[in-house]
Structures are given as structure tokens and as C-alpha cells.
Amino acid sequence: MSEQRPKRQARRTLAERKRIALVAHDGKKDEMLAWAMRWRDELSRHQLLGTGTTARRISKELGLEVEGLMSGPLGGDQQIGARIAEGNLDLLIFLWDPFAPMPHDPDVKALLRLATLWNVPVANNVASADFMFHSSLMSESVEIAVPDANDWVSTRA
Numbered sequence: 001m002s003e004q005r006p007k008r009q010a011r012r013t014l015a016e017r018k019r020i021a022l023v024a025h026d027g028k029k030d031e032m033l034a035w036a037m038r039w040r041d042e043l044s045r046h047q048l049l050g051t052g053t054t055a056r057r058i059s060k061e062l063g064l065e066v067e068g069l070m071s072g073p074l075g076g077d078q079q080i081g082a083r084i085a086e087g088n089l090d091l092l093i094f095l096w097d098p099f100a101p102m103p104h105d106p107d108v109k110a111l112l113r114l115a116t117l118w119n120v121p122v123a124n125n126v127a128s129a130d131f132m133f134h135s136s137l138m139s140e141s142v143e144i145a146v147p148d149a150n151d152w153v154s155t156r157a
């Protein structure tokens with residue numbers, strides 16, 4: 001089988017106000033809450049969304065506006081993946097639990113695959129999330145390279 005991968009890249013601009021997805025597995029939710037508390041002011045400058053339970057807890061306990069999607073096991077990871085494929089997500093903070101097997105492991109893998117494919121910055125633990133949020137790029141408009149979807153289809157059709 002010949003390997004297929006996008007041959008051309010396009011550009012996408014992440015605005016100053018970023019669309020940030022917040023996702024934490026149950027064993028990581030308290031860590032997520034503590035991290036989000038430390039970065040509350042910065043988070044309030046962006047557009048937030050998250051899987052159901054994570055989003056609900058952050059908005060309830062921190063008073064931030066967070067769009068709640070489905071809970072992860074009910075399809076929330078897939079919804080975030082769809083936002084990525086449509087170019088509607090800029091950053092992903094995903095505190096996944098390396099000790100807990102999940103019924104929706106395939107969805108988790110699919111989300112991480114799409115984030116990698118579409119060059120979306122991902123933080124998988126608190127230290128990475130701190131590095132990300134300390135970056136001056138958080139308050140700037142940033143151009144990133146993404147696969148050229150039109151070229152991909154044209155060369156295959």
C-alpha cells in the first residue's frame with residue numbers, strides 16, 4: 001500500500017483571543033481545577049469550551065464561561081475533534097489519565113491524532129500547560145501551518 005499524506009501545507013491564523021478546549025479525565029480533574037484557578041485571569045481573556053463534566057466544574061467552581069460539549073464517554077472528545085478538523089479550535093489542554101483505561105480510549109486517541117495532524121498546540125500535563133500559558137504567543141495573533149485540505153482532495157479526486 002502506498003503511503004498517503006498531505007503534500008502541501010496551508011496557513012491558519014490563531015487570533016489573539018483563542019479558542020481553548022479544556023478536558024480532564026476524572027483522576028485529573030482536581031489538577032485541572034487547580035491549574036485553571038492559577039490561570040483564571042488569562043483564561044478569562046479567551047473563548048473556552050470543554051467536555052461536559054470538565055466544563056461544568058470549571059464554570060461552576062471558577063465562575064468562567066465555558067461552553068460544555070458532551071461528556072467524554074458520550075462523544076465529547078469526538079466533538080472537539082470535529083472542531084479541530086473544521087479549523088475552529090486553537091489550543092487543547094487535555095489532562096488525560098495515564099493510569100485509567102477508558103471505555104472511550106479510541107475517541108481519546110482520535111482526538112490526539114487530529115490535534116497532531118492539524119498542528120494544534122496540545123498540553124497533556126500541567127507543566128506543558130504552564131509553558132504554553134507563559135508564552136507571549138498567548139496574547140498575539142499566530143500563523144500556523146496546516147494540511148492543505150483542498151489540495152489533498154484535488155489530487156485524489
Ligand SMILES: O=C(CO)COP(=O)(O)O
Nearest residue numbers: 051052053054071072073
Ligand atoms: O472523558 C473525558 C475526555 O476523554 C472527559 O469527559 P468529562 O469532562 O465529561 O469527564
